[in-house]
Amino acid sequence: MIENRPGTTFIAHAVLLLGVLAVGFPVYLAFIASTQTSAEIVQNVPMSMLPGQHMIDTYRLALFGGETSYGSRIPPAGRMLWVSFVTAMVIAVGKIAISMLSAFAVVYFRFPFRGLVFWMIFITLMLPVEVRILPTYKVVADLNLLNTYTGLTLPLIASATATFLFRQFFLTVPDELAEAARIDGAGPLRFFKDVLLPLSKTSMAALFVIQFIYGWNQYLWPLLMTTSEDMYPVVMGIKRMFAGGDAANEWNVIMATAILAMIPPALVVVLMQKWFVKGLVDTEK
Incomplete structure (x- = not known):
């Protein structure tokens, strides 16, 4: 019989919560940055932790590409996501x-x-x-x-x-x-x-x-x-978006592309979590 120890349960949940915060905070920070303009990210130190008002414009620019207000050309992330998806599916x-x-x-x-x-x-x-x-x-x-x-x-x-x-x-x-x-x-x-x-x-x-x-x-x-x-995959495309110093980078578009790049593998893990765990357990047996 397993004893119910409140102290041990509290410590275990606290460690899990800290782990979730450590993993989730960078993702939250990237999402917040993707809803603001590049100027707001660079000029406001520290950056605001609340969502901005440019989310739709930023994600539209990241997905379909185009020119920013500073004259920078943004490659379409939609094409890069498709290349990554085809590559990952064929390899798997x-x-x-x-x-x-x-x-x-x-x-x-x-x-x-x-x-x-x-x-x-x-x-x-x-x-x-x-x-x-x-x-x-x-x-x-x-x-x-x-x-x-x-x-x-x-x-x-x-x-x-x-x-x-x-x-x-x-x-x-x-x-x-x-x-x-x-x-x-x-x-x-x-x-x-x-x-x-x-x-x-x-x-x-x-x-x-x-x-x-x-x-x-x-x-x-x-x-x-x-x-x-x-033919650039999205991981390579994100690296190509870095132009130089902080002021030269379109950080909002980079962060939006990073968020978009996280969605497909996260969906695969979430949708196939039951089969994934069962497969690992069966393999151990």
């Missing part, structure tokens, strides 16, 4: 699809050096992105894939981590299921489609959330891959 879905098929082959097919093949896949985790990014860029450039969605996503699709997780999950599936499917005349792909896929839904959901956020937050690879403003 591609990683799950390829990792499931590779794990399925390693677990259920008998071929020479099967264990060696798996460990060769797994050992790629020891190679940081910076080690292989220049050879990868050379291959992509030679294939004329710069400034394309294929170039942004294809080199990032393979995932040793997801392959390992799906392999561990497939090893927990009873062998009797495979034998029953074989007796019923189901081939490997039929067994994969009708048995393994339904059993893997929660694991797929958990990995989708992780990989979507991974793809959404990409910065280093798009920095090398893109030279056209039309």
Whole structure:
């Protein structure tokens, strides 16, 4: 029986509240800044903690682009959000699809050096992105894939981590299921489609959330891959908005773009929270 200790409960809730404040205050500050003008942000020290009256104008300028009152040109965040969304979706879905098929082959097919093949896949985790990014860029450039969605996503699709997780999950599936499917005349792909896929839904959901956020937050690879403003993801676009000193930056538009960039991954986490937690718990089992 768990004892009810008011003092411990109070401390736990206080720590959680402090954590929420530490995480939420910068977001609130960014939102407040996005409702004011750039001059109000720079001239008023400290900045007002109350919402301003320019929220609609600022977000319209951030989404669709245009020129500010100071003559600065703002690139449309709507296009950058779309590039980030397509990139994140292709990376997340591609990683799950390829990792499931590779794990399925390693677990259920008998071929020479099967264990060696798996460990060769797994050992790629020891190679940081910076080690292989220049050879990868050379291959992509030679294939004329710069400034394309294929170039942004294809080199990032393979995932040793997801392959390992799906392999561990497939090893927990009873062998009797495979034998029953074989007796019923189901081939490997039929067994994969009708048995393994339904059993893997929660694991797929958990990995989708992780990989979507991974793809959404990409910065280093798009920095090398893109030279056209039309192919900038939103994370890279925010960095490009910094012109110099504090007075030269359109801080209200930058903060509005940052808020817009937080919405899609936050929605994915909130909408898939139940599946995400269930997938992590099932994976632990």
